[in-house]
Amino acid sequence: xxxxxxxxxxxxxxxxxxxxxxxxxxxxxxxxxxxxxxxxxxxxxxxxxxxxxxxxxxxxxxxxxxxxxxxxxxxxxxxxxxxxxxxxxxxxxxxxxxxxxxxxxxxxxxxxxxxxxxxxxxxxxxxxxxxxxxxxxxxxxxxxxxxxxxxxxxxxxxxxxxxxxxxxxxxxxxxxxxxxxxxxxxxxxxxxxxxxxxxxxxxxxxxxxxxxxxxxxxxxxxxxxxxxxxxxxxxxxxxxxxxxxxxxxxxxxxxxxxxxxxxxxxxxxxxxxxxxxxxxxxxxxxxxxxxxxxxxxxxxxxxxxxxxxxxxxxxxxxxxxxxxxxxxxxxxxxxxxxxxxxxxxxxxxxxxxxxxxxxxxxxxxxxxxxxxxxxxxxxxxxxxxxxxxxxxxxxxxxxxxxxxxxxxxxxxxxxxxxxxxxxxxxxxxxxxxxxxxxxxxxxxxxxxxxxxxxxxxxxxxxxxxxxxxx
Ligand code: FAD
Numbered sequence: 007x008x009x010x011x012x013x014x015x016x017x018x019x020x021x022x023x024x025x026x027x028x029x030x031x032x033x034x035x036x037x038x039x040x041x042x043x044x045x046x047x048x049x050x051x052x053x054x055x056x057x058x059x060x061x062x063x064x065x066x067x068x069x070x071x072x073x074x075x076x077x078x079x080x081x082x083x084x085x086x087x088x089x090x091x092x093x094x095x096x097x098x099x100x101x102x103x104x105x106x107x108x109x110x111x112x113x114x115x116x117x118x119x120x121x122x123x124x125x126x127x128x129x130x131x132x133x134x135x136x137x138x139x140x141x142x143x144x145x146x147x148x149x150x151x152x153x154x155x156x157x158x159x160x161x162x163x164x165x166x167x168x169x170x171x172x173x174x175x176x177x178x179x180x181x182x183x184x185x186x187x188x189x190x191x192x193x194x195x196x197x198x199x200x201x202x203x204x205x206x207x208x209x210x211x212x213x214x215x216x217x218x219x220x221x222x223x224x225x226x227x228x229x230x231x232x233x234x235x236x237x238x239x240x241x242x243x244x245x246x247x248x249x250x251x252x253x254x255x256x257x258x259x260x261x262x263x264x265x266x267x268x269x270x271x272x273x274x275x276x277x278x279x280x281x282x283x284x285x286x287x288x289x290x291x292x293x294x295x296x297x298x299x300x301x302x303x304x305x306x307x308x309x310x311x312x313x314x315x316x317x318x319x320x321x322x323x324x325x326x327x328x329x330x331x332x333x334x335x336x337x338x339x340x341x342x343x344x345x346x347x348x349x350x351x352x353x354x355x356x357x358x359x360x361x362x363x364x365x366x367x368x369x370x371x372x373x374x375x376x377x378x379x380x381x382x383x384x385x386x387x388x389x390x391x392x393x394x395x396x397x398x399x400x401x402x403x404x405x406x407x408x409x410x411x412x413x414x415x416x417x418x419x420x421x422x423x424x425x426x427x428x429x430x431x432x433x434x435x436x437x438x439x440x441x442x443x444x445x446x447x448x449x450x451x452x453x454x455x456x457x458x459x460x461x462x463x464x465x466x467x468x469x470x471x472x473x474x475x476x
Contacts, residue, residue, distance in 0.1 A: 152296025
């Protein structure tokens with residue numbers, strides 16, 4: 007009898023653990039459930055929903071080439087998953103279902119319900135660990151706890167890594183087409199926002215593989231030197247593809263291994279630094295699983311729940327629109343809204359600006375990011391925000407407050423990124439773009455800073471000093 011493979015954020019046929027397992031068991035029928043309202047309630051916006059829909063279309067085509075039909079269902083809520091999947095199993099006489107785990111709380115709960123429903127019906131649902139080298143819980147501190155600090159986690163990750171963990175999974179051999187027909191893929195309903203142009207993020211495995219190759223050819227070895235400079239585009243820009251599984255971390259790490267003579271932790275400094283980012287990615291997935299309070303909108307460090315966040319709607323709107331009067335913050339926010347992506351250095355700067363300079367609850371920024379990011383991914387986004395707000399793991403010490411103009415001078419020294427996203431400042435001399443003097447702004451449509459850096463810094467320090475356990 008056929009075996010069901012439920013695709014979620016693993017939209018690829020290459021190196022897919024659950025797909026390979028399903029194909030070993032029998033002819034495969036692929037399933038995709040689209041939970042648009044639920045994903046919107048989780049906070050994802052049009053950019054990622056559209057990218058995902060295009061990724062499913064690309065997957066559909068790839069599966070056709072293997073003789074695997076893709077069945078598609080539209081559901082409102084995760085709670086409907088067990089019944090929908092059981093109905094498909096009944097219709098197709100499938101006895102088994104495979105899927106790759108997703109680690110945030112809600113997804114885990116959904117998958118447990120599916121597994122229990124299959125058990126109760128005498129069928130078998132099997133989850134596989136695929137998105138990470140180590141399943142959450144596999145790496146623990148000497149005391150048996152989940153790691154809450156990155157460096158020891160990374161050490162354990164490297165120490166315990168084996169070749170088998172990164173071995174690429176088999177792609178299924180083409181199969182005789184089962185008698186079940188693929189469903190036509192429904193078009194995307196009208197969403198509240200329009201998605202960014204497709205050309206920024208062409209979907210599918212081929213586009214992802216292309217990016218990986220280009221990155222390794224032109225930037226990999228320079229990664230450490232280039233990664234912090236947004237005007238250079240020296241990072242892989244693979245995050246949307248990793249978030250939806252159009253490429254796997256194993257494919258990326260195998261390619262890095264090949265480039266780096268078989269080593270991950272030593273050798274070329276650029277490639278080693280890039281590999282380290284994958285360890286961060288995995289770290290935050292473990293954190294989301296091991297410290298489920300973060301999935302319930304809680305701070306990782308409970309005492310920071312006492313912070314006196316300001317209710318500043320005008321400040322929040324200025325931040326969202328890129329109208330704070332701090333050019334590096336504004337250029338970054340405009341990049342986010344226009345392209346659905348923001349450079350990592352800028353994510354740190356803008357997040358810290360919201361949480362520290364404006365003292366606005368980081369959760370508002372986290373939600374805004376998730377709504378716009380094509381790579382919006384709960385664990386990395388939450389981890390990044392809590393880091394910036396000094397409420398999380400490895401929290402930046404609370405007194406570390408980036409000076410936006412200093413960051414700008416350091417990481418966009420020629421003001422090129424600023425000129426690209428703030429055309430109104432492009433005619434200013436490059437050196438003046440970071441912190442434009444008032445007189446140069448006469449006749450320029452650009453706002454003065456909404457807060458004074460020194461005063462804002464002092465206010466944030468006071469707020470943190472007021473916390474009982476600091
Ligand atoms: P590269 O530099 O090429 O890195 C390779 C891959 O490693 C990335 O594609 C990504 O999958 C992973 N990675 C890199 N840096 C990190 C990191 N700090 N934490 C976790 N994984 C990382 N990343 C997301 O994928 N989704 C998010 O929603 C997200 N939100 C963030 C919010 C904030 C406030 C901050 C500070 C960071 C956030 N990041 C997020 C992490 C990081 O900014 C992006 O992964 C990175 O900018 C993606 O660009 P890239 O693909 O060129 O990365």
